[in-house]
Amino acid sequence: MRLSLTAAYGGRYSRRLQHWWTALIVTSVACFAQRPQNPLAGDPDAIAGGGAAFRPYCTPCHGIRGEGGRGPDLTHGVYSAGDKDSDLFNVIAHGVPGTDMAGFASELSQQDIWRIVAFIRSLARHDVPAMPGNRAAGEKLFWGKGGCGACHAVNGKGGRLGPPLSRIGRERSLAFLRESVLTPNSDVKPQYATVTAVKRDGTKMVGIGSLDNFTVQITDAAGNDYSFERSDLASSTRELKSLMPDDYGRKLTAAEIDDLLAYLVSLRGAEAAR
Amino acid sequence: MKPAAVLATLTFAALAASTVTEQQLREAQSDSATWLTYGKNYLGWRYSNLSEINTKTVSRVAPRWIHQTGVSGAHEVTPLVFGGRMFLTGPSNNAYALDLLTGKEIWRYHQAPPLGLNMCCGEQNRGFAALGDKLFKVNIEATLVALDARSGTVLWERQMADHKKGYTATGAPLVVKNKVIAGMAGAEFGTRGFIDAYDASTGERVWRFNTIAAKGEPGGETWAGDSWQHGGGSTWTTGTYDPELNLIYWGTANPGPGMDGDVRAGDNLYTNCLVALDADTGKLKWYFQFTPHDTHDWDAVEDPVLIDMVFQGRKIKAVVQANRNGFFYALDRTNGQFLYAFPYTKITWATGIDAKGRPIVVPGLDPSESGTKVCPGLGGGHHWYPTAYSPQTQLVYFNSIDGCELFYRNKQEFHEGQWYQASTEAAIPSEPPTGTVLAMDPANGKARWRFEMVSPSGVGMLSTAGGLVFTGDGQGYLMALDAKTGKPLWHFQTGGEIKAPPITYLLNGKQQIAIAAGTSIMTFALMP
Numbered sequence: 001m002r003l004s005l006t007a008a009y010g011g012r013y014s015r016r017l018q019h020w021w022t023a024l025i026v027t028s029v030a031c032f033a034q035r036p037q038n039p040l041a042g043d044p045d046a047i048a049g050g051g052a053a054f055r056p057y058c059t060p061c062h063g064i065r066g067e068g069g070r071g072p073d074l075t076h077g078v079y080s081a082g083d084k085d086s087d088l089f090n091v092i093a094h095g096v097p098g099t100d101m102a103g104f105a106s107e108l109s110q111q112d113i114w115r116i117v118a119f120i121r122s123l124a125r126h127d128v129p130a131m132p133g134n135r136a137a138g139e140k141l142f143w144g145k146g147g148c149g150a151c152h153a154v155n156g157k158g159g160r161l162g163p164p165l166s167r168i169g170r171e172r173s174l175a176f177l178r179e180s181v182l183t184p185n186s187d188v189k190p191q192y193a194t195v196t197a198v199k200r201d202g203t204k205m206v207g208i209g210s211l212d213n214f215t216v217q218i219t220d221a222a223g224n225d226y227s228f229e230r231s232d233l234a235s236s237t238r239e240l241k242s243l244m245p246d247d248y249g250r251k252l253t254a255a256e257i258d259d260l261l262a263y264l265v266s267l268r269g270a271e272a273a274r
Numbered sequence: 275m276k277p278a279a280v281l282a283t284l285t286f287a288a289l290a291a292s293t294v295t296e297q298q299l300r301e302a303q304s305d306s307a308t309w310l311t312y313g314k315n316y317l318g319w320r321y322s323n324l325s326e327i328n329t330k331t332v333s334r335v336a337p338r339w340i341h342q343t344g345v346s347g348a349h350e351v352t353p354l355v356f357g358g359r360m361f362l363t364g365p366s367n368n369a370y371a372l373d374l375l376t377g378k379e380i381w382r383y384h385q386a387p388p389l390g391l392n393m394c395c396g397e398q399n400r401g402f403a404a405l406g407d408k409l410f411k412v413n414i415e416a417t418l419v420a421l422d423a424r425s426g427t428v429l430w431e432r433q434m435a436d437h438k439k440g441y442t443a444t445g446a447p448l449v450v451k452n453k454v455i456a457g458m459a460g461a462e463f464g465t466r467g468f469i470d471a472y473d474a475s476t477g478e479r480v481w482r483f484n485t486i487a488a489k490g491e492p493g494g495e496t497w498a499g500d501s502w503q504h505g506g507g508s509t510w511t512t513g514t515y516d517p518e519l520n521l522i523y524w525g526t527a528n529p530g531p532g533m534d535g536d537v538r539a540g541d542n543l544y545t546n547c548l549v550a551l552d553a554d555t556g557k558l559k560w561y562f563q564f565t566p567h568d569t570h571d572w573d574a575v576e577d578p579v580l581i582d583m584v585f586q587g588r589k590i591k592a593v594v595q596a597n598r599n600g601f602f603y604a605l606d607r608t609n610g611q612f613l614y615a616f617p618y619t620k621i622t623w624a625t626g627i628d629a630k631g632r633p634i635v636v637p638g639l640d641p642s643e644s645g646t647k648v649c650p651g652l653g654g655g656h657h658w659y660p661t662a663y664s665p666q667t668q669l670v671y672f673n674s675i676d677g678c679e680l681f682y683r684n685k686q687e688f689h690e691g692q693w694y695q696a697s698t699e700a701a702i703p704s705e706p707p708t709g710t711v712l713a714m715d716p717a718n719g720k721a722r723w724r725f726e727m728v729s730p731s732g733v734g735m736l737s738t739a740g741g742l743v744f745t746g747d748g749q750g751y752l753m754a755l756d757a758k759t760g761k762p763l764w765h766f767q768t769g770g771e772i773k774a775p776p777i778t779y780l781l782n783g784k785q786q787i788a789i790a791a792g793t794s795i796m797t798f799a800l801m802p
Contacts, residue, residue, distance in 0.1 A: 059698055185704070
C-alpha cells in the first residue's frame with residue numbers, strides 16, 4: 001500500500017513530520033522511555049524485527065546497513081544525541097530538533113522502537129575511526145584558500161548561499177561529507193538546487209531558491225532576492241545541481257581535504273557549546 | 275396554506291434535504307447541487323454538470339470561506355455535500371459537519387486511536403459514505419462507524435478486524451442499496467485482505483470477500499505452501515458500482531511480504547487485481563490481475579472508472595484504470611476481458627502486455643540486497659489519487675509520477691502484527707521524479723495532453739461541464755486546467771499541501787468548489 005513518494009523531495013519525511021502532534025502517544029512514549037535500558041536488548045527476534053522496521057523507516061538517511069549517508073553512520077556505536085538506550089529511543093520517537101531527523105512516535109509502536117534500538121546496537125562495532133587531518137588547518141582552509149565561508153555559515157559567520165554548517169559534524173557521516181566536498185552534485189537538497197530565471201528583456205538571474213508550478217524565488221550569489229510569476233518570464237528552470245564548485249579534488253591536496261573534513265566533523269553546534 | 279401547514283412543509287423539506295436515498299445515489303450525476311458519494315457518481319467519474327465556472331469565467335474564482343480544522347496530518351478527504359451541510363473526515367479518527375454557507379462547524383466527531391497502532395502510512399481517512407440520515411466512515415483501528423448526520427452521534431460501530439494483527443482502515447466506504455461496502459489496509463503486516471458489506475441499518479456484516487485465496491479455494495494454488503496466510507492484498511480505496519450489472523469493482527493491493535517474492539511463489543491471487551463482485555452476495559464474478567507475483571508494491575487500488583465507449587468499432591461497457599505499474603488498462607466490465615494496456619510513463623520492468631493482459635516481464639529486476647533500479651518507483655506511475663472522466667471531452671484525467679527508485683530485499687520472518695515487507699525502496703537523489711496531469715483518450719489508450727509539473731502531485735481530479743479540470747499540487751496550489759488542452763487557466767495558493775481531490779456543488783444556485791488543503795477546508799466561487 002505504501003504511499004511514499006520518497007524521491008519526491010522528501011515526501012516521506014514531510015508526511016511523517018505531520019504526525020508529531022499526536023501528543024497523547026508522544027507523552028506515553030516519553031513516559032515509557034524513562035526506563036534507561038532496552039527491555040529487548042540482545043533478543044535475536046527483536047534484532048531481526050528491528051532490522052525489518054529499520055529498512056523502510058531509517059535506511060533513506062542512515063543507509064541500508066546503517067553505514068550512514070545524509071544521516072549519521074550508526075555502525076561505530078557512538079551516537080551524537082546520547083549513548084543510553086533511552087537516548088536512542090527518544091531520538092527515534094521524537095527526532096532531533098533542528099536536524100533532518102524526524103520523530104516516529106506516531107508511526108512506530110514502543111515495542112518496535114525498542115526493536116530498532118536492539119538492531120542499532122547489534123550494528124555497533126565500537127571502532128571509532130581515527131580522524132585523519134588537522135582541525136585547525138582545516139578551519140584556516142575553510143575561511144581562506146577553500147573559500148567555503150563565502151557561501152556557508154558557521155556560528156553566524158559566513159555566507160547564506162549554501163547550507164549552514166554549525167552542526168554538520170553531528171548531522172552527516174564522514175563519508176557523506178567527503179562526497180559532498182569532492183562531488184557536490186551527488187546529493188543536493190532541493191532547496192539548494194540551481195534555479196535560473198530569464199526575464200523577457202533577457203536579464204538572467206541564477207541562484208538557489210524555489211520553483212513551483214507557477215512561481216519562482218531566487219537568491220543569487222550577491223545576496224539579492226527575487227520572486228516572479230513564471231508566466232511573466234521568458235523562462236524559468238531548476239536543475240538538481242549545486243552551485244558549489246566541483247573542483248575541490250583538484251584545488252586542494254588530499255591532505256588538505258582531510259584537514260577540511262576534520263574541521264567539518266568538529267562542528268557540533270549546541271553540543272560543542274555545552 | 276395555514277402557518278402550521280407551511281411549517282410542516284418546510285420541516286419536511288429540510289428533513290428530506292438532509293437525507294440521502296438509494297435512488298438519489300443511483301441518480302447522483304443528475305443532481306449537480308450535491309456531492310453524495312465518493313466518486314460523484316457510482317461510475318467514479320468525478321464529473322459535474324455544472325458550468326457556471328467555465329473556461330471564460332474561471333479567472334473570477336475567489337475564496338468564499340476557510341474552515342481551519344485544527345487537526346494536523348494529511349487531509350485526503352472527498353467531502354460529501356447535501357442538506358446545506360458539508361461532511362468531511364480528517365486524519366486520526368476526526369470528522370466534521372460544516373455549514374455550507376459559512377463553513378461554521380455544526381458538529382465534530384473524534385475518537386482517539388488506540389496507542390501503538392502499527393500502520394504503514396499514517397492515520398489518514400478519505401471520507402464518508404451516506405444513506406438515509408446516516409454517515410459511514412472507517413476508523414484507523416479497522417472499525418466501521420455509523421454517525422447520525424444531524425448530530426455526529428455514533429449510531430453503531432463494528433470491528434472489521436483486529437488492529438493488533440496489523441489491520442487498519444483508511445478508505446471511504448461505498449453505499450450500494452442498503453449495504454455499506456468497506457475495505458481495509460495493512461498489507462505490510464502479514465494480514466489477509468478483504469472487502470466487507472454491512473447492513474446500513476443494523477451494522478451486521480452481510481458478506482465478506484477475502485482477497486487472498488486460501489489453500490483449497492480457487493486461486494489457492496497460486497500461493498506456495500501456507501504463504502497465503504500472510505498474503506496482504508488490502509483494499510484501502512473505494513470501488514465503483516454498475517447498477518445495471520449489479521457489480522462492484524474494487525482494486526486490491528500488493529502481496530505480502532512485498533519485496534520478497536521467493537517465499538510466495540505463484541501469481542498470488544487475488545492481489546494486484548480488479549475484482550468484480552455481486553453487490554448482493556459478494557461472490558466473485560470475475561477478476562483481472564494486472565501485476566501477477568508483484569515485488570514492487572504496485573497495488574491496483576487506483577480508481578476503476580466505468581465508461582461506455584466504442585473500441586475497435588464495438589460498443590463496450592468498459593472499466594479503465596491507470597494502474598500503479600505504469601500501464602493504462604481497459605477491460606470489458608461485463609466479463610473482465612482484457613481490451614488493451616499502454617504505458618503512460620517510463621517503464622523498465624516489462625516490455626509490454628501480451629494479448630491476454632499478462633505483463634511480459636524483464637527478468638532480473640526483482641528487489642535485491644544491493645538495490646535494483648526499476649521504473650516506475652514504489653509510488654508507481656500513478657497512485658490512489660482520484661481519477662476523473664469527462665463525458666464532454668471523453669477523456670480520463672489523472673496524475674502521473676514519472677521516475678525510478680532502488681528496490682531492496684532481505685529475508686524476514688513473519689511476526690504477527692509486525693512490519694512484514696522484507697525490505698524497502700530508496701529514492702535516487704540525483705534523479706528526482708517529475709509529475710504530470712495527463713488526459714487519456716480511453717478509446718485508444720493514448721495521452722491527448724500532459725501538463726508538466728515540477729514534482730509529482732498527490733491531488734485528485736475534478737472535471738466539469740465548464741470545460742475545466744480542477745486539481746492541485748503539493749506546493750499548495752489549487753488550479754484549473756482547460757479540459758481540452760491542459761492549458762492552466764487559474765491557480766490559487768492555499769497555503770497548505772494539498773492531498774485531497776476537489777469537489778463542486780451549488781450553494782444558493784451558485785457553483786462552488788471545495789478542497790481540503792493543509793489542515794483547512796476551503797471553498798471558492800465566482801466573484802462578480
